[in-house]
Amino acid sequence: MEDERHGSRRRRRGVLWAVVAVVAVALGCLLPAALVAAVVRQTAGRSTGDPASGPGGPAARLAAAIDAQLGRQAGALLRGDRDGFLAVAEPAARVDLGRRFTALRALRIAVWRAESSGQPTPTPGRPGQWRQVVTYRYCLVVPTCTPSPVLAATRWRETSDGPRLVAVEPSASAETGTRPWEVSELVAAVGRRTVVATTPDLRTRLPGLLAEAEAAATVADGYVVDGVPPDRYRIFYAGRAEWRRWYGGGRPAWTGGYVVTVGGGHHEVVLNADALRTGGVADLLRHELTHAASLPAGGWSDRHAWWLVEGTAELAGAGGRPVRRYAGLDDVRRLVAGGGWDGRLDTLAPGADAPADRVAASYGVGYLAVRYLVDRYGGQRLLDFFAAVVHDRRPVADAAREVYGEPWPELHDDCVARVRAAVAG
The missing domain is CATH 3.10.450.50 (Nuclear Transport Factor 2; Chain: A,)
Known part of the structure; x- marks a missing residue:
């Protein structure tokens, strides 16, 4: 377990392994x-x-x-x-x-x-x-x-x-980009909850990827917000050339995986093979499949709720580990101690050119805030809050009052206090 923790820290200092990149893709936007x-x-x-x-x-x-x-x-x-x-x-x-x-x-x-x-x-x-x-x-x-x-x-x-x-x-649409099956040779493996595809030169990874994906799907199914789990989680494992081409490429340098909305209520997940050479596939799959399970059918793009969307996926990605074993704590500690964050959750989202440690710290703050909500109020209320803010696009103050019975400024400050306490000392 110690090797796993250190390996995850090395990955976060190099290439952060998760980003959500979802967009609304109504038919008219696909042109x-x-x-x-x-x-x-x-x-x-x-x-x-x-x-x-x-x-x-x-x-x-x-x-x-x-x-x-x-x-x-x-x-x-x-x-x-x-x-x-x-x-x-x-x-x-x-x-x-x-x-x-x-x-x-x-x-x-x-x-x-x-x-x-x-x-x-x-x-x-x-x-x-x-x-x-x-x-x-x-x-x-x-x-x-x-x-x-x-x-x-x-x-x-x-x-x-x-x-x-x-x-x-x-189909080189600006919103979604080119699908893998349009431009690449593919081999695939299909399980009860997932379909995993890659290129022929990476086919030896398929059995392991499928097993990890099936396990991650079980976790992600627990984060379904609208009551309808994906019929199959669609996962594409990209080599270096495919990473630059599939779905338009051009992701931030720290990205190790992302999910893109493709219409019909479906989200497709892409993993960066180069970024996952040292491991971490299971954590990443739990994170990204949770996005696919929890996000609205038409996509999502509100940066003010970034902390909630990514924090929820990070909670799933952590796989039930205690807070002290979360891989990004050191990054959060440096961010909090260095004054690089204004203490507001709605300004937490990193820019595309942010350094990897700043990105990792942002994910960590989101995780700690969401973890506090779950520890205090339980998982179902988190999903209700998520549904109100992300799916129904309710003002966060209204959602907090309705779901948690608390004024949002006070609840927000409690979340931030939990973040600071987790990395103190």
Whole structure:
């Protein structure tokens, strides 16, 4: 146990292992910037009465033919018919599509629907080719899930036998970024509560990751706020190149893991393999899966409640250890002693360029504050408070009075006093 504690401290001094990066991804927010011009052209064509875009016009007939091809491809994917999935595409597109097929089948694709958005538009400089915006909706493992949407641009070539798929562009939306199955080869393992995926070169990690994920899911299920646990926790283990690419990359240097909201009420977790070489996977999984269990379906972005969201996940990540064995206590002690914090929980969130020790201390303060609430009032009231502040977006003063029966200024000061007492001496 002593080695585990010291190892965790080394990780926190180098690369902090947890960050929540969730955003609201209603369908309208999923539009990649590269597709805006195409959608505008489609709308403009319809509004000016362009006969080519009207009912029965060439674009409308092509759109119907493309929908038919997308339907055939979806059916083939769900049947596991690789040849049928590739049959709608040009030979040059089949390597990319074959990789997508293999990745989605590894993830146990259970629902796959493709819906055209608007009508196709001619591709500039490519005679006979058309661009069609498509919304893909998918479920992993569980066919009764609410599907997650992905909006992407597809390109098609007209032939005497109907439209042929030339390419599917990755969905590079600013809000969510590119999904792993769009750009990487994947292998996966599926358990009772989780699905864990990585690249083939890291496949030897899958059995251990799955076992740790299943154990973490049991803990995370205890932090479900709205009464509906995730149908499966979705976890992606990223090597160095994938970490920079999946979901847009660009995370702060101290990040070892994050969760991103992908629509349909689903959150997907990404772990940084490089940051976890010395261990800590179990703690990180408990933390991130607790985010997936507790956060609103549409995401969350209020920095004023950062301490509550991260402190709750840290409580789960600590795995029931006593406060004295929390790995970030030294960082909290330095922050409190050095005057680098103004003593307010609502200003605790670190900036993206904050040094690792300041970030670790912020997580530690959040943990100690939440731990105080649980020790004093119990876990259920914490979940009720979380629901009021994070899900219902109630003012924290109203939520404190309703859930705890206390004025928030006094309760806040009690939390801060607990933080200071925990690191005194």
